Amino acid sequence: MSAQPVHSHQPDRVPRNAEGIAAALDGVKRLEFYRELLAAAPEQAEGVLRRWWCEAMLDTDPSGDRLTEAALAGTLPTTSVADVVAHRRQAGLPVE
Known part of the structure; x- marks a missing residue:
């Protein structure tokens, strides 16, 4: 079995930026995303974006x-x- 993705994300369904992530999330999750991002220290912001990008990718997965x-x-x-x-x-x- 491979640890590679089952299907490719080329291009990603969700752009890897705050705007793209927010657009892919529903209202409640979008508010939580913005709350975490705005509260994050600069060195934590990348981790917040990465975590929420994964969440947005899962939410928009056609096989979800x-x-x-x-x-x-x-x-x-x-x-x-x-x-x-x-x-x-x-x-x-x-x-x-």
Whole structure:
């Protein structure tokens, strides 16, 4: 099993900036995003953007409902961290 994305995001469904992230979030999440971003120290802002970009990508994933149902039903395919590390080592990728 690969740790690579199931489907490509080229170009990303959600632009990697505050405007793009906010546009992809619903009202309640959008307010929370802005609250966290405005409260973040400059060195924390990148982490806030990254976290909320991931949230926005999940919210806009066309397969999102199917994946949520599979996760709740316990039928979502999984892999162990050890398998991912072994795969990355075999591919010559960092595992730090």
